[in-house]
Amino acid sequence: MQPGVFPYPFLLVTMHCFFCSFFAGVLLLVKPSLFPALTDPDKAVDITLMYCLREILPIAGCFAISLVTSNMAYKYCTVAFLQMMKESNIVTIYLMSVVAGIEDFSFVQIMILVAMVCATWTCVQGELHFSLSGLLLQASSSLAEAAKTIFQCLALAHGSGKKLDPLSAVLIIMPLCGLLLAMVILFHYHAYELTFVAMPSYGQIFELRTDLALNIANAFVLNVLIAMFLKILSPVAYILTGNVKDIAIVVMSALLLHDAQQQDWWAYWLAYSIAAFAGFGL
Template sequence: MSEHKDLEASIPLNSMPRASDVDMDLTHGERIEVKIQDARPPSNQPKKIVIPAIIIIPIWMACSISVILYNKYVFSNLNFPFPVFLTTWHMTFSAASTRILQRTTNMVDGAKDLDISRDRWLKSILPIGALFSGSLVLSNYAYLTLSVSFIQMLKAFNPVAILLISFAFKIQEPNARLMMIVVMISVGCSLAAYGELHFEMFGFLCQCAAVAFEASRLVMIQILLHGLKMDPLVSLHYYAPVCAVINLLIIPFTEGLEPFYALHRVGILVLFSNAGIAFALNVAAVFLISVGSGLILTLAGVLKDILLITGSVLAFGSSITPLQVFGYSISLGGLIMFKTTGGK
């Protein structure tokens, strides 16, 4: 799903840059006199737009929920079961949109500060983009056979996958807190899967593979792009073209020409509005990371997940058992611990 990726298509909230990440010791112990008029930004420099948390958090939640439910609607209700094509369209739309924003606004100015050489592009951007593509495609395939609510419960396993891969690459050392988080989330997800009434092995394996790809992508970013700050739009600016090209290359072997013959089922309006909402999610994420504390953003993410599961039940009639509610509650507890401690 072009959830980019529910922020879950992009960088997780706990790893996004915050104001507290900026080194404020600019003087290095030296005394510097600054005149008031010198501290003001030049009149020709565009001012950075800041949206209050009370406004941007609901907007981000609405976009995130809408992307998932809208994609499920396209797959199921409009009978358009072509996740590779839809992901390719989303990435093509996003690649074009980020370049339009780069030329008309200052929202993608972060790309100017990054030194992406040809060698770095081949060794870092390309493999990370390939993992991103695999994550999106496999996650979308899961929506063909599994309910939105069940998939959202399985996504709670993402932190465990990240931790396990980090342990394997020795980026992090296991400790009692991390192992407790791994056990809590694993037990919770196992109970949620065991309690699923309409379990489909194909969709389950696709979602598990999507989680593995996404976790690998995030760890690769930490290893290969260490020290580089990429907000969701800058990240999309680099990865969207890679994903679009990779998907175009695999469409002939997965879906062929069938999606093009079935385009009349969705129509131009649905295609553009669907991709537009997915892109709007990334725009909202840019404003989101500059407001609120890590705890507020974590709680907002948990509330969003609960609302999404509720919305899927109301919109698609998904069934949720008491065992799943219990298991997911345990997973959420571990998820909150993971995000509020910064994954350490």
């Protein structure tokens, strides 16, 4: 997302969606048994128009918003700052999980959530390169990601009736997500020019073809793993497990991208992580 590299988040996310759909489609042809919700008569889910509108469209819509705004935020803020901002996702997801009946309400956990919010915003105040635009984009992404996680968890593991398996979920959700983004691109070209839908030249895409291919492959694996986690774990457990990933991302951004960070961040983030695992232990 850095200027001079590939600062085109909208196109990048659209490529993720369509190529993930393609990879999942190839897997379906090669090994149909990996998609029991689509191929096993005993486990098959009836994929009707109403099912897609009721179950899949909310996931795809929230996912598209989350991916675009999250990638756009990298144009304004450091990786470490955004990862620490994402730690507040646990608050939103816990509250949504309680409303959806996935988690039980606990006063002790609410108190711990307050401590987490304070720790998160202390990290925000310590940012050396603060950007309000980046903050608002990441906040929008966090809300959309929380809603998408709840909807996807309900579609994969909770409620009555047959449920989608992880790969079937990717195969059904990603094309619809890509279609929504493609509609915005068509609107950008044929109706009204949108500043956030900037497009690169074909030469830029060809020049970065290797990096883009690796990025797309990583996105496919990540989406499958997320679906697998939500099939087995609760949304809160999934977010907490992501703390390990976040630590790795912050460390790598410091070592490889040389992000400037205040030493106090590490103390606050460590306290946050300890509080999170203590209050919502798996």
